[in-house]
Amino acid sequence: MIADWPCPAAGGIRHERALVFDRNRTARLLVVPPLFEEANRTRRLLMGAMRQLDDAGIDSLLPDLPGCLESTAPFGEQDLDTWRAAMATAAAHFGATHVFSLRGGALVAPTHLPRWLLEPVAGAALLRQLLRARSIAAKEAGRVENGAALLEIGRAEGLELAGYRCGAGLIRHLEAATVSENSGTAIIRQAELGGGALWLRSEPADDPAQSAALAALLAAGIAG
Amino acid sequence: MTGVNDSDADTILRGILRDVLGLDQQRTDALTADSGLFGSLPELDSMAVAGLLTEMEDRLDIVIDDDEVDGELLENYGNLLDFARSKRAAAQGA
Known part of the structure; x- marks a missing residue:
């Protein structure tokens, strides 16, 4: 469930953590978290969707952005380039085949894989x-x-x-x-998940129906 | 004409508060002009207020200046709705 990955950092490599549902399957989705407080507010939405993707036969990998959540890297040393490099490294390390990001995560998500952006900002x-x-x-x-x-x-x-x-x-x-929208980018709107946006919520909340809707959208997209 | 817009603003504003505060439909519908907001609802902290204002800009198609935001504006639902309506009327009249 928790995996380590080597992240480029000032002066070498720092081990960062990722929440993973990893059974070495063919389809492997990198989930790039949103930035700042929205990462906490949407944690359960993302975990719920990842669990459902696991049931649907799709691996998923949710790395911490350096300086955020469980990461011990100093937040003040991070910028969008360090986060982009980190997410590109995580994608390569875990062998991601597809990318999903939420809100500001779209600003640092790898662009070379097919990707879905939920309400990019x-x-x-x-x-x-x-x-x-x-x-x-x-x-x-x-x-x-x-x-x-x-x-x-x-x-x-x-x-x-x-x-x-x-x-x-x-x-x-x-x-x-x-947000760069190349040909491999699909945008998902909040309305497609039903219910209010959890990243807006002043208290972190859960919505299993939204997690299921998100997982279904992603699974259908990955199946092509 | 303005009557339609006014009720739109009310519906949209209730929708935003429902989303930001995680209220159910019943509590959202029960908001009255006197319902207290900032200071009355502990979950409405400065970050939540910032999110609320940004959503108001997006969904009501208005721009809110920082110096328009004060304690009075956020004191109760009625004040916020009056503000939303006047901003909207100004934006549409322009």
Whole structure:
């Protein structure tokens, strides 16, 4: 269920973890988690879908992004390039044949395999939401923080956003990053899963019906 | 004309709160103008409010400036709905 994989890191290799349903089958789906808090909110959705894919005869592999979830890598040293390199390495290490990502995961998911993106989002939209959360929290604490000024600081020296110490590189990458949609990319909309988006939910939640719908979509797509 | 838009805004806003707060349909339908939001609902923290505002922008096709967001706006459902309606009217009138 938990596997190690060697991830490129500053000064060598760091062992990262992945949640896997791995029985050495032909179809092997790399699941790229969404970024920031959305990774926690959608963990159970993804695990439920992976369990169903396992029943459908499809292996799936959900690596941690370095600095996120169980990873011990420093978050502040990560940017979209380190995450892209990490996901490309995980895809190669596990021999992934297909890719699925959710929301901001689309920004770092490998592009050379057939892939499905659930509600992909541009980096600027994620960044805007994080900056907004910080301004609101500041206002609540009686301080005034202006989004544009914060962004200026973030670009130069990094910024703490929603509890994540983001490096300047990550801020700059997020500002510019858009989702690349090549011919091997299929977009899945939330409406296709039925029910409200779990990545929006203020408390992490579960929805077995959505997990089943997602797994069915992916299994049908992989079967081609 | 504006009547139709107004009820749309209400439906859309209830839908967003249902999604963000994970409310069931019954609790969503039961929201009134006086229903307290920020400060009354512990799950509505700053990150959730940011998500709520972003979803409002997407689904109502409006743009919300940071300085429009204050405690009063989020105090209760009625204030938020009034705000959504006026933003929507301005966006459609423009």
